[in-house]
Amino acid sequence: xxxxxxxxxxxxxxxxxxxxxxxxxxxxxxxxxxxxxxxxxxxxxxxxxxxxxxxxxxxxxxxxxxxxxxxxxxxxxxxxxxxxxxxxxxxxxxxxxxxxxxxxxxxxxxxxxxxxxxxxxxxxxxxxxxxxxxxxxxxxxxxxxxxxxxxxxxxxxxxxxxxxxxxxxxxxxxxxxxxxxxxxxxxxxxxxxxxxxxxxxxxxxxxxxxxxxxxxxxxxxxxxxxxxxxxxxxxxxxxxxxxxxxxxxxxxxxxxxxxxxxxxxxxxxxxxxxxxxxxxxxxxxxxxxxxxxxxxxxxxxxxxxxxxxxxxxxxxxxxxxxxxxxxxxxxxxxxxxxxxxxxxxxxxxxxxxxxxxxxxxxxxxxxxxxxxxxxxxxxxxxxxxxxxxxxxxxxxxxxxxxxxxxxxxxxxxxxxxxxxxxxxxxxxxxxxxxxxxxxxxxxxxxxxxxxxxxxxxxxxxxxxxxxxxxxxxxxxxxxxxxxxxxxxxxxxxxxxxxxxxxxxxxxxxxxxxxxxxxxxxxxxxxxxxxxxxxxxxxxxxxxxxxxxxxxxxxxxxxxxxxxxxxxxxxxxxxxxxxxxxxxxxxxxxxxxxxxxxxxxxxxxxxxxxxxxxxxxxxxxxxxxxxxxxxxxxxxxxxxxxxxxxxxxxxxxxxxxxxxxxxxxxxxxxxxxxxxxxxxxxxxxxxxxxxxxxxxxxxxxxxxxxxxxxxxxxxxxxxxxxxxxxxxxxxxxxxxxxxxxxxxxxxxxxxxxxxxxxxxxxxxxxxxxxxxxxxxxxxxxxxxxxxxxxxxxxxxxxxxxxxxxxxxxxxxxxxxxxxxxxxxxxxxxxxxxxxxxxxxxxxxxxxxxxxx
Numbered sequence: 001x002x003x004x005x006x007x008x009x010x011x012x013x014x015x016x017x018x019x020x021x022x023x024x025x026x027x028x029x030x031x032x033x034x035x036x037x038x039x040x041x042x043x044x045x046x047x048x049x050x051x052x053x054x055x056x057x058x059x060x061x062x063x064x065x066x067x068x069x070x071x072x073x074x075x076x077x078x079x080x081x082x083x084x085x086x087x088x089x090x091x092x093x094x095x096x097x098x099x100x101x102x103x104x105x106x107x108x109x110x111x112x113x114x115x116x117x118x119x120x121x122x123x124x125x126x127x128x129x130x131x132x133x134x135x136x137x138x139x140x141x142x143x144x145x146x147x148x149x150x151x152x153x154x155x156x157x158x159x160x161x162x163x164x165x166x167x168x169x170x171x172x173x174x175x176x177x178x179x180x181x182x183x184x185x186x187x188x189x190x191x192x193x194x195x196x197x198x199x200x201x202x203x204x205x206x207x208x209x210x211x212x213x214x215x216x217x218x219x220x221x222x223x224x225x226x227x228x229x230x231x232x233x234x235x236x237x238x239x240x241x242x243x244x245x246x247x248x249x250x251x252x253x254x255x256x257x258x259x260x261x262x263x264x265x266x267x268x269x270x271x272x273x274x275x276x277x278x279x280x281x282x283x284x285x286x287x288x289x290x291x292x293x294x295x296x297x298x299x300x301x302x303x304x305x306x307x308x309x310x311x312x313x314x315x316x317x318x319x320x321x322x323x324x325x326x327x328x329x330x331x332x333x334x335x336x337x338x339x340x341x342x343x344x345x346x347x348x349x350x351x352x353x354x355x356x357x358x359x360x361x362x363x364x365x366x367x368x369x370x371x372x373x374x375x376x377x378x379x380x381x382x383x384x385x386x387x388x389x390x391x392x393x394x395x396x397x398x399x400x401x402x403x404x405x406x407x408x409x410x411x412x413x414x415x416x417x418x419x420x421x422x423x424x425x426x427x428x429x430x431x432x433x434x435x436x437x438x439x440x441x442x443x444x445x446x447x448x449x450x451x452x453x454x455x456x457x458x459x460x461x462x463x464x465x466x467x468x469x470x471x472x473x474x475x476x477x478x479x480x481x482x483x484x485x486x487x488x489x490x491x492x493x494x495x496x497x498x499x500x501x502x503x504x505x506x507x508x509x510x511x512x513x514x515x516x517x518x519x520x521x522x523x524x525x526x527x528x529x530x531x532x533x534x535x536x537x538x539x540x541x542x543x544x545x546x547x548x549x550x551x552x553x554x555x556x557x558x559x560x561x562x563x564x565x566x567x568x569x570x571x572x573x574x575x576x577x578x579x580x581x582x583x584x585x586x587x588x589x590x591x592x593x594x595x596x597x598x599x600x601x602x603x604x605x606x607x608x609x610x611x612x613x614x615x616x617x618x619x620x621x622x623x624x625x626x627x628x629x630x631x632x633x634x635x636x637x638x639x640x641x642x643x644x645x646x647x648x649x650x651x652x653x654x655x656x657x658x659x660x661x662x663x664x665x666x667x668x669x670x671x672x673x674x675x676x677x678x679x680x681x682x683x684x685x686x687x688x689x690x691x692x693x694x695x696x697x698x699x700x701x702x703x704x705x706x707x708x709x710x711x712x713x714x715x716x717x718x719x720x721x722x723x724x725x726x727x728x729x730x731x732x733x734x735x736x737x738x739x740x741x742x743x744x745x746x747x748x749x750x751x752x753x754x755x756x757x758x759x760x761x762x763x764x765x766x767x768x769x770x771x772x773x774x775x776x777x778x779x780x781x782x783x784x785x786x787x788x789x790x791x792x793x794x795x796x797x798x799x800x801x802x803x804x805x806x807x808x809x810x811x812x813x814x815x816x817x818x819x820x821x822x823x824x825x826x827x828x829x830x831x832x833x834x835x836x837x838x839x840x841x842x843x844x845x846x847x848x849x850x851x
Contacts, residue, residue: 008632135455226420274309433496
């Protein structure tokens with residue numbers, strides 16, 4: 001017997017338990033169905049899910065359920081991006097072990113996700129901190145090492161002397177350590193790198209073969225890779241002892257280069273410094289080391305430099321060029337050296353004026369002569385070559401190729417392609433990560449661990465204090481080992497991998513998580529991959545998404561799978577936002593700390609009205625557990641899907657949540673009030689109301705299918721179902737429309753099933769249907785039933801709307817003209833006028849031209 005009132009807690013627990021017991025969403029390769037792999041970016045186990053999780057995973061679940069109903073063999077897995085710095089921070093703050101903190105958080109978040117009714121194949125679940133996962137990552141590292149794709153070199157890092165540890169950029173706050181406040185310095189350390197630059201061309205070219213990705217993301221990746229065509233030019237020092245190489249895309253301006261700018265980190269910086277300049281140079285280098293690299297290159301950051309005391313020679317002009325260290329030049333872009341042409345680069349112009357460096361114009365606007373002394377800014381537009389020897393008179397674009405040829409002929413340089421992309425530094429001097437499987441032997445040098453000895457297991461029996469660097473470096477039981485090559489005593493690598501390594505191939509492991517002989521089962525990987533629909537935040541555009549593309553190509557070249565790109569389609573969902581409230585004295589406030597618009601602590605007037613991303617720090621979060629406990633998981637899902645299109649930001653609104661809850665109650669009540677009709681046949685109703693309702697039903701099927709399948713416009717799909725429910729309630733003669741009402745309500749439940757699965761499963765069973773609603777398939781619209789009996793036609797007189805008429809859908813143009821001219825409103829505007837022409841746009845409008 002159907003309950004009169006909707007009780008989400010009871011219904012949702014019932015169906016979640018049934019789905020678990022029957023393993024309803026378990027996926028296996030099948031030859032009789034087309035596969036569909038949908039994946040949301042897996043979460044970091046921070047302890048509790050937030051509304052961003054609710055939205056992201058609800059979007060993915062709609063896609064997964066919709067595709068199942070369409071007959072696809074769907075893979076929809078879930079796991080945990082479990083390594084990383086937050087676990088170490090929490091361990092320090094709460095006096096616990098990162099492993100214990102992580103495992104407890106996973107258990108809690110898994111429970112929360114299951115309460116949402118997400119259709120995951122939980123049998124494929126894994127955490128990246130499982131040795132059974134990262135052992136294969138270590139194996140792939142060894143294979144990359146053998147192919148020269150993994151190597152070690154010295155690199156600059158953020159270093160806290162007090163904590164004796166490396167800091168990530170986000171751990172540096174106002175140039176100080178976030179933990180102890182000590183001033184952070186740069187330090188050169190040996191680091192492991194992946195040679196992602198070996199795939200730069202392919203990574204760039206394949207961005208043009210990803211039509212299912214947002215163009216904004218592809219543009220970000222192209223800019224990050226940053227392919228530039230130009231020349232590498234060699235400048236010898238005045239004494240000829242050293243050569244400085246620069247890369248430039250503006251070789252047309254080389255005759256105007258009047259000084260050289262080096263990055264303070266450049267290996268020649270100290271070597272080229274004279275004794276007289278050493279004190280100034282050392283002070284400048286120390287100052288720049290404390291500056292944020294991003295700020296150094298920003299337009300509004302003050303450009304500063306120091307003269308080294310040494311000169312180099314411009315190879316084409318013979319000009320003696322002073323060599324400066326400049327804070328805006330970075331070692332990790334180009335060669336770390338810039339030929340400075342102040343008349344044609346604004347940054348160089350400002351620098352030259354500041355330090356009184358000569359300037360030479362080499363490109364002038366056509367028909368105009370520029371004087372360097374009179375210039376107020378650099379000339380960066382195209383022009384004609386001047387002061388450039390045999391190239392004078394050429395337009396500067398044509399001169400680029402000719403000067404490039406000249407440089408090569410004279411041995412001054414070579415044509416070159418440069419990339420902004422740099423090799424991926426994967427070493428982290430932290431504990432909670434995958435150990436790098438390398439051993440250091442005094443005799444043999446760096447030696448890879450033997451494959452049969454993997455995994456190198458991260459020890460759990462360490463004392464974790466968060467000071468003095470990684471505890472692995474003090475844990476003798478871990479680092480003391482023997483050389484795999486000669487057997488002599490050796491020391492194990494104590495760095496761990498960047499956690500982006502784990503997230504760069506997890507999607508492939510989901511295809512075969514129980515494979516024990518290799519990272520991937522090739523047959524299963526080739527069956528499921530690539531991911532058909534990937535869903536996540538746009539903030540991962542150039543890090544995670546680029547690394548995943550790189551790793552996929554590496555796995556292909558290692559013979560592990562056949563594909564070259566991991567994700568066919570990408571959806572970047574917007575953020576979940578909520579209004580913030582703050583007090584001038586006490587900062588951000590929780591809602592309960594505000595009373596009558598004032599701070600409950602001090603009585604100050606509260607500042608509100610700013611809508612920002614939900615954040616614990618801004619105290620504007622909404623607890624999904626509370627939302628689910630109050631309204632049910634289906635309401636939480638419906639709100640996150642209905643309030644905004646997936647790609648847009650969603651603004652929290654309590655009234656909208658309540659509106660979604662009321663709608664589900666309305667659907668429930670509609671079924672309850674018509675519970676006696678579900679044994680009656682659908683066809684046979686001939687009343688006009690029945691025909692109208694059936695038409696609306698099939699129009700809604702068509703609309704919802706298009707909105708989900710074509711553009712993921714879930715909000716408009718849900719709105720269409722709401723209109724259908726309104727049509728059911730609007731029926732006046734129910735006795736004459738029983739079959740049509742039954743069809744409309746069954747269709748409503750089937751269309752809502754991907755969005756709100758619990759209530760739909762329950763209503764489907766109440767309607768007398770056997771089995772899960774997942775097995776019934778997606779409804780198909782009947783084109784004939786969708787056709788309107790009548791159409792509303794707009795009537796214009798000389799282009800202005802003057803009337804609207806209703807005509808039979810089958811009316812010919814002649815019939816429409818006749819009915820138009822017979823309309824009283826039309827007669828009023830055409831009386832005493834000559835009708836020159838009647839233009840009929842079938843099914844839409846009529847324009848009567850009169851004079």
